[in-house]
Amino acid sequence: MSKTVCIVGAGPSGLVAAKSLLHDVPKDTFEVTIVDSQPRLGGLWPSQRSDDGGLIHPLMVANQSKHTVQFSDLAWPQDAPELPQAWQVGQYLDRYYKAYCLAAELCLETHVEKTENTHPGWRVWTRSKDGALEERSFDYLLIASGYFGKPAVPGLSVIPEHPEIPVIHSSKYRTLEALLGQDKVKGGKILVVGGQMSGVEIAGTIATHLSSATHSPGTSPILNPEKYSVHHLIRKPVWVAPTLLSPKARSLVPPFLPLDLGSYNLAHRPHPFTNTHGHITEESAICTSSRYEIALGTNQSIYSPALAITHKNNTDPQFLTVSDTYTEFVRSRLIAVSQGKLEKLSGHEATISPTQETVDDIAAVVLATGFKASDSISFLPPEVLELLSLSPGDLNNTVALGFHGTYHPYVPNLGFVGFYRSQYWGVMEMQARFVTQLWNSGGPESLTLPQGIRQALKNDTSIERTLALREDPRASQFPMGDYLWLMQEFAAALEMEREGHLSVMPTLSPAGNEMNILTPARYPSKRLNEFQQPEVTNSLKQAEATIWAGISAGKFxxxxxxxxxxxxxxxxxxxxxxxxxxxxxxxxxxxxxxxxxxxxxxxxxxxxxxxxxxxxxxxxxxxxxxxxxxxxxxxxxxxxxxxxxxxxxxxxxxxxxxxxxxxxxxxxxxxxxxxxxxxxxxxxxxxxxxxxxxxxxxxxxxxxxxxxxxxxxxxxxxxxxxxxxxxxxxxxxxxxxxxx
Structure with missing residues (x-):
């Protein structure tokens, strides 16, 4: 008899979890229901250019290439851009659903209100768009509701309840006109608060919009765009990489590739991999800083002293962000940068601590202050949240989960996929496979567990590590682990072999090693069918073609x-x-x-x-x-x-x-x-x-x-x-x- 599974979330995590439960074990092992509060598939990723109601602008360009933003067994269309826009990612997910998840029951516009662990199963209460409350029972509950639950914003002591100027979260920014209006404001500073990924990205985006409004022909969408600027408030300098990096950064004629392809070159790391994330030693921070400086060709002082990362601060854990425009807009002074924390917004003025510097003439505030993941699991019962060591205020380590964010030994009928920062798609797919195999074998205490999973659970320290990192001032930007290491650990647990590339790859000096780029298609399922195998092959060929074109033919x-x-x-x-x-x-x-x-x-x-x-x-x-x-x-x-x-x-x-x-x-x-x-x-x-x-x-x-x-x-x-x-x-x- 099939085991029933309720998956909460129809984004990439939920879809790859459904696919694994339906296809990576014998047919009818699991009966899957997917529940999502949105009216469409995709989670964060919209599937139409006009769909701007979510947390991601549909025209936002992904900061990783299509060779990483994919699952192993569905290739992108041949003519898809190397760096797809958000709406194109949504369309990819729609294709993925139609290819692999049609056997699942899909309940959109359905909100999970509460759950109860009945040992060994779950009771799940959902409310549909018409207000009807329904109670159903399942054998397993799988959380794929996403780490980006609810925008985290400063309290009323920082931002008044009714500010005099527009204040929005970065996830809600779409246009200058929507932010500023056409007639109300005639110039000033747009204050962007937050200096990590979303802060750098949104500051660069707003500066691009201001530049375009000022220098494009025709009527501007706002009054006097030339009288606006961006003021970016950061805690400390971060490295800002463009979407293209060179695998030969020291060459006078550097070739270029999407930044993820060079970053995921297995040839650069000694085997077996060790984790480069988590607690960061001073020595490790210095090495990372040196690598970033070589890759970018600068310590960023050429743009502004405020962005410089020098010997005085490169012993801190290094943070990386991505933007094609941010640094040059800083150099041209359309973006001004200052360090500190927003202490208080009053009228058109902001006070910055600890210096008590003030920023005046503020026209609007955009808060790039992250998300509270705890809201994505608020439907779990209090006793379960306690077992998971819930810490709502910790945006990086909200819950403590076993084996790299997949389960908890005290709640074996509960699984997680994609519930962590930096949701690399390959890791999501591996998490889905791990949970599927764990449940298919009867759970963590089962005597029929495959040897690889048994050994992985025996050696696992993920929960202890997460709890230790909560109080660690030297915690890394992405605490769960680095991509190559995580893929290695999951592959060992699942007893999977990495697929080899189909052809000889370019070699890089000085070592002369062949490039060995990790993509999700390097780890195909053990149960490939006649549809999946060509997709895997096509994905590998696309990656190889891109790498050769960038290294040898001047692409990019x-x-x-x-x-x-x-x-x-x-x-x-x-x-x-x-x-x-x-x-x-x-x-x-x-x-x-x-x-x-x-x-x-x-x-x-x-x-x-x-x-x-x-x-x-x-x-x-x-x-x-x-x-x-x-x-x-x-x-x-x-x-x-x-x-x-x-x-x-x-x-x-x-x-x-x-x-x-x-x-x-x-x-x-x-x-x-x-x-x-x-x-x-x-x-x-x-x-x-x-x-x-x-x-x-x-x-x-x-x-x-x-x-x-x-x-x-x-x-x-x-x-x-x-x-x-x-x-x-x-x-x-x-x-x-x-x-x-």
């Missing part, structure tokens, strides 16, 4: 260059003309790249096609250079130019467009596309690119040199030769960063 270099252009550059340019009608001379001035949403001008048909087919337009820059040109004849005059620089996400293509003469925020027509030249070896000194353009009767032969230090452009050259009936000159310009 266009995006890496585009990302690093943001902000202000010092420009020195020489013009040498062979015709008296065009005098030679020297230009000295600045070049500024203002980030904005991609616009339709000049590429109307392509733009409409991308939108219609669900693609991403990508971002663009309004480029403005201003300075003085001193001609060889001694005459000096003020000069300015404007272009539109565009990055096409779908094509991984960088292009430069002329600006209209009558509306210089609008693109007119294509100047050229930047064609990058893949270097023959690591002895090259810079990434080179070429372009060509015929302008009526004049031909522009364009050459670029981009010089990187790790992920950042140090400087770059743009030179072109112009030949035609009435033109014969060369221009050679060098762009260097303005100091912060």
């Amino acid at each position: 270099i266009a995006k890496a260059v585009f990302r690093s252009l943001l902000g202000e550059w010092k420009l020195e340019r020489e013009l040498a003309s062979k015709l008296p009608s065009h005098p030679s001379g020297h230009f000295s001035g600045t070049a500024k790249f203002f980030l904005r949403e991609g616009t339709r001008d000049g590429r109307e048909a392509e733009f409409d096609s991308i939108v219609e087919n669900g693609g991403r337009i990508g971002m663009e820059y309004l480029y403005i250079e201003e300075g003085d040109f001193k001609a060889s004849n001694g005459f000096t005059f003020r000069a300015t130019r404007r272009y539109i620089w565009r990055y096409n996400e779908d094509k991984d293509e960088l292009s430069v467009w002329f600006a209209k003469t009558d509306d210089q925020k609008r693109a007119d027509y294509l100047f050229h596309k930047v064609e990058f030249i893949v270097p023959k070896d690591d002895n090259e000194k810079s990434w080179k690119a070429t372009a060509g353009h015929m302008c009526i009767k004049d031909y522009y032969d364009v050459k670029y040199d981009f010089r990187f230090k790790a992920v950042n452009l140090l400087d770059w050259n743009l030179a072109y030769t112009v030949n035609g009936p009435n033109k014969d000159y060369t221009i050679d310009g060098t762009y260097t960063r303005q100091k912060c």
